[in-house]
Amino acid sequence: MLLGGNAAMADWAVNMTQGVTEISRQVYDLHMIIFILCVVIGIVVFGAMMVSMILHRKSRGAVPATFHENTKLEYLWTVIPIVILVVMALPATSTLQDMYDAGESDIDIEVRGIQWKWQYTYLNDDPAKEVRFVSSLSTPRDEIENRATKNEFYLVEVDEPMVIPINKRVRFLITSEDVIHAWWVPAFAVKKDAIPGFIHESWTIVDEPGIYRGQCAELCGKDHGFMPIEVHAVSEEDYEIWLAEKQEAARVVYETIGKEWTFEELMATGETVYQQSCAACHQLNGEGIPPVFPSLKGQGLAVGPIAAHTDIILNGKAGTAMQAFGTQLNPAQLAAVITYERNAWGNNLGDHIQPSRINEILSGGAQ
Amino acid sequence: MITEHPHDSHGPDKGLMRWVVTTNHKDIGTLYLWFSFLMFLTGGVMALIIRSELFQPGLQLVQPESFNQMTTMHGLIMVFGAVMPAFVGLANWLIPMMVGAPDMAMPRMNNFSFWILPFAFGLLLSSLFMEGGAPNFGWTFYAPLSTDFGPPSTTFFIFGVHMMGISSIMGSINIIVTILNLRAPGMTLMKMPLFVWTWLITAYLLIAVMPVLAGVVTMMLMDIHFNTAFFSAGGGGDPVLFQHIFWFFGHPEVYIMILPAFGVVSAIIPTFARKRLFGYESMVYATSSIAFLSFIVWAHHMFTVGIPIAGELYFMYATMLIAVPTGVKVFNWVATMWQGSMTFETPMLFAIAFVVLFTIGGLSGLMLSIVPADFQYHDTYFVVAHFHYVLVPGSVFSVMAAVYYWLPKWTGNMYDEALGKTHFWLSFIGINITFFPQHFSGLAGMPRRIPDYALQFADFNMISSCGAFLFGFSQLLFLFIIIKTIRGGEKATEQVWEGAHGLEWTLPSPAPYHTFATPPSDLNDAHG
Numbered sequence: 001m002l003l004g005g006n007a008a009m010a011d012w013a014v015n016m017t018q019g020v021t022e023i024s025r026q027v028y029d030l031h032m033i034i035f036i037l038c039v040v041i042g043i044v045v046f047g048a049m050m051v052s053m054i055l056h057r058k059s060r061g062a063v064p065a066t067f068h069e070n071t072k073l074e075y076l077w078t079v080i081p082i083v084i085l086v087v088m089a090l091p092a093t094s095t096l097q098d099m100y101d102a103g104e105s106d107i108d109i110e111v112r113g114i115q116w117k118w119q120y121t122y123l124n125d126d127p128a129k130e131v132r133f134v135s136s137l138s139t140p141r142d143e144i145e146n147r148a149t150k151n152e153f154y155l156v157e158v159d160e161p162m163v164i165p166i167n168k169r170v171r172f173l174i175t176s177e178d179v180i181h182a183w184w185v186p187a188f189a190v191k192k193d194a195i196p197g198f199i200h201e202s203w204t205i206v207d208e209p210g211i212y213r214g215q216c217a218e219l220c221g222k223d224h225g226f227m228p229i230e231v232h233a234v235s236e237e238d239y240e241i242w243l244a245e246k247q248e249a250a251r252v253v254y255e256t257i258g259k260e261w262t263f264e265e266l267m268a269t270g271e272t273v274y275q276q277s278c279a280a281c282h283q284l285n286g287e288g289i290p291p292v293f294p295s296l297k298g299q300g301l302a303v304g305p306i307a308a309h310t311d312i313i314l315n316g317k318a319g320t321a322m323q324a325f326g327t328q329l330n331p332a333q334l335a336a337v338i339t340y341e342r343n344a345w346g347n348n349l350g351d352h353i354q355p356s357r358i359n360e361i362l363s364g365g366a367q
Numbered sequence: 368m369i370t371e372h373p374h375d376s377h378g379p380d381k382g383l384m385r386w387v388v389t390t391n392h393k394d395i396g397t398l399y400l401w402f403s404f405l406m407f408l409t410g411g412v413m414a415l416i417i418r419s420e421l422f423q424p425g426l427q428l429v430q431p432e433s434f435n436q437m438t439t440m441h442g443l444i445m446v447f448g449a450v451m452p453a454f455v456g457l458a459n460w461l462i463p464m465m466v467g468a469p470d471m472a473m474p475r476m477n478n479f480s481f482w483i484l485p486f487a488f489g490l491l492l493s494s495l496f497m498e499g500g501a502p503n504f505g506w507t508f509y510a511p512l513s514t515d516f517g518p519p520s521t522t523f524f525i526f527g528v529h530m531m532g533i534s535s536i537m538g539s540i541n542i543i544v545t546i547l548n549l550r551a552p553g554m555t556l557m558k559m560p561l562f563v564w565t566w567l568i569t570a571y572l573l574i575a576v577m578p579v580l581a582g583v584v585t586m587m588l589m590d591i592h593f594n595t596a597f598f599s600a601g602g603g604g605d606p607v608l609f610q611h612i613f614w615f616f617g618h619p620e621v622y623i624m625i626l627p628a629f630g631v632v633s634a635i636i637p638t639f640a641r642k643r644l645f646g647y648e649s650m651v652y653a654t655s656s657i658a659f660l661s662f663i664v665w666a667h668h669m670f671t672v673g674i675p676i677a678g679e680l681y682f683m684y685a686t687m688l689i690a691v692p693t694g695v696k697v698f699n700w701v702a703t704m705w706q707g708s709m710t711f712e713t714p715m716l717f718a719i720a721f722v723v724l725f726t727i728g729g730l731s732g733l734m735l736s737i738v739p740a741d742f743q744y745h746d747t748y749f750v751v752a753h754f755h756y757v758l759v760p761g762s763v764f765s766v767m768a769a770v771y772y773w774l775p776k777w778t779g780n781m782y783d784e785a786l787g788k789t790h791f792w793l794s795f796i797g798i799n800i801t802f803f804p805q806h807f808s809g810l811a812g813m814p815r816r817i818p819d820y821a822l823q824f825a826d827f828n829m830i831s832s833c834g835a836f837l838f839g840f841s842q843l844l845f846l847f848i849i850i851k852t853i854r855g856g857e858k859a860t861e862q863v864w865e866g867a868h869g870l871e872w873t874l875p876s877p878a879p880y881h882t883f884a885t886p887p888s889d890l891n892d893a894h895g
């Protein structure tokens with residue numbers, strides 16, 4: 001599997017990747033056709049200029065001709081480009097039709113762009129079997145800030161990759177929580193804008209197992225350069241195993257919600273969650289980047305009544321970068337991060353909230 | 368030949384107030400050109416900050432939030448502050464002299480349209496020092512990133528855009544009225560030099576689309592401050608609507624920045640080929656068709672927003688069509704050179720480089736119009752390479768060519784040819800080292816507008832950054848050459864260039880403060 005990933009990187013050198021789907025290969029061929037036609041046009045035009053610059057120079061005693069129009073010639077060089085354009089347009093049209101041909105899909109994945117990570121939901125008719133997780137950059141801060149050597153997959157690696165089976169038709173339902181992002185995996189030739197309020201679809205059938213990497217392709221704010229995409233295409237059996245594990249893990253998490261957590265447990269988990277999900281905006285030291293990203297240290301909701309503090313974290317604040325984390329994190333993580341914020345950086349309020357309480361609020365049992 | 372009218376030929380006012388109150392088209396042209404150069408250097412410094420950050424993987428010089436401010440301001444300043452004012456400056460200097468008019472039709476408005484600009488850009492630049500920083504959402508300022516998520520300075524940005532828009536609209540009204548009403552008797556439209564033609568068409572484009580830009584920023588303002596929801600899905604609006612309106616302005620805008628360049632090159636190549644421009648009429652028609660097509664292709668910037676297939680196909684075909692009139696222009700230039708008697712002074716070098724490098728940018732543009740391939744190219748460095756090829760060795764080279772070409776007429780002195788050629792070669796090499804590798808990094812998958820990148824893009828970025836520094840610092844030589852020429856040098860003749868044709872070359876060098884107080888009578892040579 002790793003080898004597949006490496007091979008995919010290797011032909012990324014100077015040209016478009018051929019990719020691993022029927023469509024991506026068609027796109028590559030199309031790209032090469034138009035590229036070669038353009039090169040030929042370039043050679044003819046620049047060649048003629050070159051010849052002229054060598055032959056028709058004053059220093060060689062050239063005497064200027066007096067012609068300054070020629071209707072036949074003008075027609076000719078209007079018609080020839082039109083013919084070339086038709087030659088390009090035909091394969092382009094048929095490839096586009098293939099790309100838009102939305103057939104029945106085997107798997108539907110909702111892809112949701114959230115400032116600066118992706119949330120994947122494997123849709124299932126039975127909601128209990130729905131798998132949902134957030135996939136975000138896993139490159140350590142130390143590598144980005146040049147305190148550690150950069151690893152091979154610097155900036156194109158994530159904590160939890162999307163996993164899909166090969167030879168199955170996977171449909172992506174692409175949308176966004178906040179600003180416009182674009183979900184792009186070059187090896188699939190899939191690039192679609194993720195737009196808040198809209199769901200656009202795209203699909204792929206991958207025919208080689210491997211790791212395929214991409215990036216967000218639409219400027220989406222501060223960490224636009226840091227929201228990579230990693231897709232693992234695996235055999236169907238491996239996919240089923242992975243899915244079952246995910247469903248099981250979700251069940252286990254669900255069970256831990258019921259238990260009573262100690263303050264220390266909450267703080268420890270909270271710190272990790274905070275670093276992964278909150279520090280990009282509010283910074284590790286809690287001081288944020290005012291005025292856009294507020295400080296949570298010694299001021300505001302984080303040191304106010306716990307209900308309002310919980311509310312903004314679960315539901316976010318519309319029209320700002322503060323997202324609704326209620327759908328991104330599980331109740332244990334939510335309780336942990338709230339507790340952490342109330343007690344870190346000298347906030348020391350000493351209170352905490354239990355996952356079970358979060359769960360009540362989320363399932364409508366608030367107040 | 369010029370007829371002197373003693374009562375008319377008073378000189379400029381004394382002192383600095385001359386520049387503030389001037390209504391003289393030559394003074395205002397000079398102001399525009401210097402302003403544009405200043406903005407070119409400002410935007411250039413930002414470009415160098417961007418390229419320094421991208422020199423190596425990892426974050427070194429600036430943090431992502433300042434990086435985004437740099438890319439945004441670089442784009443806005445280069446488009447609205449450097450390229451557009453440069454062409455307006457050339458229009459001011461040249462159009463009256465080319466059509467045999469004593470001045471622009473509305474001299475006071477002319478003064479006003481220039482003097483708005485320093486305030487507009489002062490406002491825009493001041494946002495760099497505001498709390499929350501300058502606009503950071505790209506020069507395309509897509510909603511909702513620029514509305515719900517923008518920094519507080521967005522409001523100042525909107526006000527700045529309004530001011531620039533007013534300035535452009537006044538400038539273009541002035542140009543249209545001058546061309547349509549002040550031509551010397553006997554100069555029919557089809558006798559006008561191509562530079563005048565391209566500007567006439569450009570001015571119409573400006574009047575048509577600047578109000579659209581004003582509209583879209585006003586809608587943003589309403590969304591930000593008055594709780595409307597034009598662009599916010601949560602309130603029943605549509606973020607994609609923003610892009611449609613923006614690009615309805617934005618696509619003609621890119622032709623606004625290139626059509627006058629076509630005019631410049633169509634003046635320079637015949638002069639140094641000592642042969643008349645090939646296909647003058649087809650040039651006029653090609654320019655008009657490009658202008659028309661520019662209104663109906665806007666969504667080719669938005670192929671990935673999820674347009675239905677019929678729409679994608681329509682915008683693809685329409686966009687491809689632009690290649691036809693553009694091709695006609697390139698072929699005409701080559702045919703003008705063909706069997707001429709060429710010499711290669713600095714303006715000619717820039718003009719030839721323009722034709723070659725603009726064509727490369729045009730061809731990559733054609734590739735971008737092919738929708739399925741565009742899905743892979745869109746928002747990558749391939750696009751960055753494409754539009755920099757048409758804008759820098761395109762528009763910017765044409766402005767430099769124009770400056771070298773007309774500088775002897777403006778100052779009365781010849782520039783230093785050896786230095787001019789050095790400037791050309793440094794710029795030519797620098798620009799290609801900067802932007803050619805970006806085609807490759809784009810194809811290999813590097814998204815645009817990112818402050819840091821994966822390791823496989825490292826080599827190309829390092830090369831690109833080196834080229835950028837070479838190109839950037841060569842422009843100081845340009846500044847030096849201009850100042851040197853203004854201060855002295857070999858005296859220029861009336862015609863300046865052996866092969867030059869057109870009314871401006873019948874005036875003395877330097878052109879007197881007031882010219883064509885009485886219209887010229889010999890128009891046979893007007894368009895060369």
Ligand SMILES: [Cu+2]
Pocket residue numbers: 113116180181182216217218219220224227
């Ligand atoms: Cu994004």
